[in-house]
Amino acid sequence: MIKRLFRLTSIALVSAMVAFASHAASVNLPKVEILGKNYYVYQAKKGDSLFGISRQFGWDYTMLQNLNPKATSPLTKGTKVYYPTPEILDASEMEDDITNNSLSSPVLEHKVKRGDTLYAISRMYGVPVDKLAELNPGSRDGIKEGETLIIRNDGSKNNEKSGASDFYKIKRGDTLYSVAKRNNTTVAAIMKANPGISESNFKADELIRLPEPGTGIKKVETTVEEERLSAIESYKVDKNDTWETISQKTGVDVQEIKDLNKDAGDKPKKKTLISIPKIDMVKVDTVLIDNDPRELSKEGIKEIYEDVHGIDDSISIQGVNVALLLSEPAAKKDLEFTRGVMSGLDFLKNKNADIRLTVLDGNRASTDVLTDLSELRPDIVFLTTEKGIPSYLSEYAEISQTPMVNTFDVRNDLFNSNPYIIQLLTPSQYFNDEIAASLAQNYPDYTLIFVGGNDSSDLIAQAIREKWIPGKIKTLSIDGLKQANFKPDGKFIFYAYPVKKEDISEITDIITDIRQKYPMADMVTVGRPNWIVYDESLDEKFYGANVMIPSRFFYDENSPEAQIFNRHYKYLFDREPAKSYPTYAAVGYDCALYFIPQLSRANGDLNRFGRSSGGSQNDYELYRPANWSGLVNPIVYLVRFTPYGTIEKNIVK
Numbered sequence: 001m002i003k004r005l006f007r008l009t010s011i012a013l014v015s016a017m018v019a020f021a022s023h024a025a026s027v028n029l030p031k032v033e034i035l036g037k038n039y040y041v042y043q044a045k046k047g048d049s050l051f052g053i054s055r056q057f058g059w060d061y062t063m064l065q066n067l068n069p070k071a072t073s074p075l076t077k078g079t080k081v082y083y084p085t086p087e088i089l090d091a092s093e094m095e096d097d098i099t100n101n102s103l104s105s106p107v108l109e110h111k112v113k114r115g116d117t118l119y120a121i122s123r124m125y126g127v128p129v130d131k132l133a134e135l136n137p138g139s140r141d142g143i144k145e146g147e148t149l150i151i152r153n154d155g156s157k158n159n160e161k162s163g164a165s166d167f168y169k170i171k172r173g174d175t176l177y178s179v180a181k182r183n184n185t186t187v188a189a190i191m192k193a194n195p196g197i198s199e200s201n202f203k204a205d206e207l208i209r210l211p212e213p214g215t216g217i218k219k220v221e222t223t224v225e226e227e228r229l230s231a232i233e234s235y236k237v238d239k240n241d242t243w244e245t246i247s248q249k250t251g252v253d254v255q256e257i258k259d260l261n262k263d264a265g266d267k268p269k270k271k272t273l274i275s276i277p278k279i280d281m282v283k284v285d286t287v288l289i290d291n292d293p294r295e296l297s298k299e300g301i302k303e304i305y306e307d308v309h310g311i312d313d314s315i316s317i318q319g320v321n322v323a324l325l326l327s328e329p330a331a332k333k334d335l336e337f338t339r340g341v342m343s344g345l346d347f348l349k350n351k352n353a354d355i356r357l358t359v360l361d362g363n364r365a366s367t368d369v370l371t372d373l374s375e376l377r378p379d380i381v382f383l384t385t386e387k388g389i390p391s392y393l394s395e396y397a398e399i400s401q402t403p404m405v406n407t408f409d410v411r412n413d414l415f416n417s418n419p420y421i422i423q424l425l426t427p428s429q430y431f432n433d434e435i436a437a438s439l440a441q442n443y444p445d446y447t448l449i450f451v452g453g454n455d456s457s458d459l460i461a462q463a464i465r466e467k468w469i470p471g472k473i474k475t476l477s478i479d480g481l482k483q484a485n486f487k488p489d490g491k492f493i494f495y496a497y498p499v500k501k502e503d504i505s506e507i508t509d510i511i512t513d514i515r516q517k518y519p520m521a522d523m524v525t526v527g528r529p530n531w532i533v534y535d536e537s538l539d540e541k542f543y544g545a546n547v548m549i550p551s552r553f554f555y556d557e558n559s560p561e562a563q564i565f566n567r568h569y570k571y572l573f574d575r576e577p578a579k580s581y582p583t584y585a586a587v588g589y590d591c592a593l594y595f596i597p598q599l600s601r602a603n604g605d606l607n608r609f610g611r612s613s614g615g616s617q618n619d620y621e622l623y624r625p626a627n628w629s630g631l632v633n634p635i636v637y638l639v640r641f642t643p644y645g646t647i648e649k650n651i652v653k
Helices: 002-019 050-057 061-067 091-099 118-125 129-135 176-182 187-193 243-250 254-260 298-308 332-349 366-376 391-400 428-442 459-467 478-483 501-517 529-534 539-544 560-573 584-601
Strands: 031-034 037-043 080-084 108-111 148-152 164-169 207-211 219-236 273-289 321-326 356-361 380-383 404-406 421-423 447-451 473-476 491-496 522-526 547-551 637-641 647-651
Touching: 031 254, 037 050, 050 061, 050 080, 061 080, 061 219, 080 219, 080 273, 108 118, 118 129, 118 148, 129 148, 176 187, 187 207, 187 298, 243 254, 243 273, 254 273, 321 332, 321 366, 332 356, 332 560, 332 584, 356 366, 366 391, 380 584, 391 404, 428 459, 428 637, 447 459, 447 478, 473 478, 478 501, 491 501, 501 522, 501 529, 501 539, 529 547, 539 547, 539 637, 560 584
Parallel strands: 321 356, 321 380, 380 404, 404 421, 447 473, 447 491, 491 522, 522 547
Antiparallel strands: 031 037, 037 080, 108 148, 164 207, 219 273, 547 637, 637 647
């Protein structure tokens, strides 16, 4: 019963102390530490009373009485009176203080990378495009690689939809553990919010997304026994008293008495007053933080990383579980893609692979699709949609942490915000910027000549123009090109606007004639991406005009890789792959040859995926635009039809 009453009294003391903290804050008195907490010490003068002392310092009278029960008025001169200092806070207030101690910085900036768009950046940071445009005047007219955009210039929070409170730029000396603790979260929660981050690449100036304070923190309700200070009493030293005899008389530990009476010297003096702390053991209902001890070591953090990413040593080429989710199962695209994947599996079979492949009809109710996926639990899912990824699939990928490959939809931008979406075909803006940067870098002293009617929708032409030296740019009509004179030993790069086959045929004939007329001049022609569909019917004209075609893919059926693919495809299906742009079967084949061995090699860790090899149509090398984003394949090509009758498939990146 006494312990129970004491517990209630202790709570009352703390509550009252908090209420009077503003008065006590100005007190100028010595302090003493008891059980890890500080108390003011007042030495009574003749005529003092507890009530007068409480009025003098703005202290709570009841609390003062409870803590000093034997200090009856009038107080004996020299009697010490104790009172809690205001920094002993209510436990809930301390928790709130920690919870709100976010590391986020008021100013947040983004350095524009090649391929960035205002819309993509808005999705990446969860900030409306209008807000970005307001903070960065002129950005609606275009942004350039290397410039810095303001994402936020105050303390407001972003990305509420994704559950993230803010973003933080790593400082020198930061560790995953220190950042987690200062933001009242865990290493695991930071890694989950930023799948691109690990202990090895956690470095200064990297930007990460902060989880909401409290995320990942495990709290355990329990009852513990605690030492609590119930009162402090005065004791008058007898003639023969020592610290040890006083301890025996009062039942208080010698060291605790000494700590409270440090000014008494090595031996207590006769007839002096010393203070005796009364300490009780009480049972207290409390909430403890269940810390993960692995956060304290590199080996432990590596284990946390493996847990967060679901890294499974059992994933091997003998056990990869693959799902094809077909948007139109009966369509040519989906049929050919499926056959291509099966051709890739046939190739891998010769390497002792044993892969479970399941083909699902994605053109059904979402509940049916999700049920199948939940039962199947695939290691990777390939999508064939060309009209956007449904939100329920995006949510499934993020919640289950299942990589989902967007194989054909070049316009989808979910990879900017969903860490488990893989964008296979390079996004348009990145594609345009990469091609433009490659041409500007490889042909810096060439005169750039735009030929044909200006097409304002041609974003590649705009990107090239922005990267070229203004004084070395010209524009000619097709008739003007016929009549133009060129420096015999000059260097020229023609960019042709036409997209119709007959116009392409005409313009390549004109440039071929010009090249023959000026054999010592260096002339190159850059076509539009759709020219690739005429690679067979106009190949001779392309050779003559020294044509380069920007493309996300190119299937050269004479290459060794394509011949291997053809052999497996024909063996399985007794036919040639259907012609298309891209060659759908080759996409499936290349996906199987890249993703399945990579999953096996990396034990399911997307961050450890390397460069592809042996593909018939595409090359892959995945990267994350941000630590919290999905992955994108940035590889694009300039397919060159050389004057020597050969085709070069040049990787731009």
